[in-house]
Amino acid sequence: MVRREDFVKSLTVVILSTTALLAGVPTRTQALSVQPQNSPPLAPSPVKFLTLRAPKFATSTLFPPSKQPNSDAIELNLQLVIKLNERRVYVYQNQQLQTSYPIAVGREGWETPVGQYQVIQMISNPTWEHPLTGEIIPPGPDNPLGQRWIGFWTDGTNYIGFHGTPNTETVGQAASHGCIRMFNQDVLALFDKVKIGTPVIVEP
Secondary structure, three states, X not given: OOOHHHHHHHHHHHHHHHXXXXXOOOOOOOOOOEOOOOOOOOOOOOOOOOOOOOOOOOOHHHOOOOOOOOOHHHHHOEEEEEEHHHXXXXXXXXXXXXXXXXXXXXXXXXXXXXXXXXXOEEEEOOOEEOOOOOOEEOOOOXXXXXXXXXXXXXXXXXXXXXXXXXXXXXXXXXXXXXXXXXXXXXXXXXXXXXXXXXXXXXXO
């Protein structure tokens, strides 16, 4: 027969031992990663631009919540095709060309990655943070991202996507760190057409 005091002590030891064992069991997490066919140099985040000397990146902590996935993109059979050599993005619906827009693409050493992707992030009036000074640039005419952000590539930390620009003279050139710059009126129009999940094909 086990005395009550000894039983309580034994039960306590068992509980503590079980707790210690459980505390030591590692948890598994999974991260979504969209990889290009040929991994490019790390591209600038929508918040911080990459610099060769001090590659500082930001996570999406400064972003408002993105739009939630919507199956309408698949139902509409909408597709974006970026042709880097032509410096244009083409919008197809049901395999029929609807419109196209001039763009700026990644410059030498920071080429926009070729491959098949999809829209993964949509943000109105994004905020930008200077990678060196930490200065926050709020939405407005001087924001380097313009009025809209449409992300389609990420390595989990850094992003590539469509965005507006106050530097309109760069549209039509290889001028960015991998992103697709557009005239603000054009990225506004594109933002209204696409959904989370819209296919994005990048061709040479």
